[in-house]
Amino acid sequence: MSDGVTRRGLFKGALGALAATVLPRSLARASGAPSKAGAAAVLVDITRCIGCRACMRGCQRANDLNAPQELMDMEHLSTRLEPSFLQWTVVNREGGGDAPTRQVKRQCMHCLEPACVSVCPVAALDQTDQGPVIYRESRCIGCRYCMIACPFEVPRFEWNNGLTPVIGKCQFCAQQRLFKGLPPGCVEACPTGALKFGRRDDLLFEAKSRLRSRPDVYVDHVYGEEEVGGTSWMYISDVPFEKLGFKQHLPKRPLPTLTWDVVSWIPGIVAVLASLFGVLAFSLSRKNPHGTPEDKS
Incomplete structure (x- = not known):
């Protein structure tokens, strides 16, 4: 898989994690x-x-x-x-x-x-x-x-x-x-x-x-x-x-707006961790089985 495709997959994964954690909470907060x-x-x-x-x-x-x-x-x-x-x-x-x-x-x-x-x-x-x-x-x-x-x-x-x-x-x-x-x-x-x-x-x-x-x-x-x-x-x-x-x-x-202020930081942390693990996985995939960087020639 090319670098462009891999990077797109990484970015899509990070955005997906962010949406999966943050958007449901935002919708729940706003729905009333x-x-x-x-x-x-x-x-x-x-x-x-x-x-x-x-x-x-x-x-x-x-x-x-x-x-x-x-x-x-x-x-x-x-x-x-x-x-x-x-x-x-x-x-x-x-x-x-x-x-x-x-x-x-x-x-x-x-x-x-x-x-x-x-x-x-x-x-x-x-x-x-x-x-x-x-x-x-x-x-x-x-x-x-x-x-x-x-x-x-x-x-x-x-x-x-x-x-x-x-x-x-x-x-x-x-x-x-x-x-x-x-x-x-x-x-x-x-x-x-x-x-x-x-x-x-x-x-x-x-x-x-x-x-x-x-x-x-x-x-x-x-x-x-x-x-x-x-x-x-x-x-x-x-x-x-x-x-x-x-x-x-x-x-x-009602309390939903108050509780949101307390727990709203949690989805953000989850999204950041998901992104970091994605970067780590991408970095590891760039190494060959012997642990050295791939030959770009």
Whole structure:
């Protein structure tokens, strides 16, 4: 192959590496999210949660997860649980001290403009037209950018299997139930009405109606209405959210533009390394089998 062809191949390879790493990120950053007024959503009324963890069992059944079932039995309700690769939602007693204790359910908040989607370099995380942020294990390369970007610390890595670099998170039961017109498994399992499924705009209207009708009970704030641009899971409570461990001081504007500022240097480094390896390969190809420069005569 001639020098010209080889050089063209080298330059095309370098540009291809640059495009493959930088352009997807630029497109993800610029695409934004469509209007989510009618997105699938859940309203959580903390005043109605009794901590039975039936929602956790419903999640396990709907998604065929194999988290320890004994931790969801009545005698273990005081045991504090953390989300894990196989346990996508948890309920724990929060508060105490100078505030009343309450049972609080946690899971992926399904942001309207998710930071995790914007930083994933292989589109393993995606947002459906209905709103849920879903994860495709087959695409994941285990980079864990999503774990860094998530303001709610939701994605959980599978640390026990180094050969399978995947994460676990609530899928909103999108494939199993939502796309079939069914509510999420956790919502269906809740015996007290603490979880209500519906359109986001309808649930937001109901949340504010409850706050107006019972100002003596509820804190005047719908958590998730504006945090990080809004989320599909929203909460109302009779105890200040900061007393229940909810993330505070989150920006109202969506996070993808902020996370881009943090991780945007990574694709550039990958592109530079790809170019350097291309130059090295080209240089080595110019040597003959004895390690001396080719005879140009």
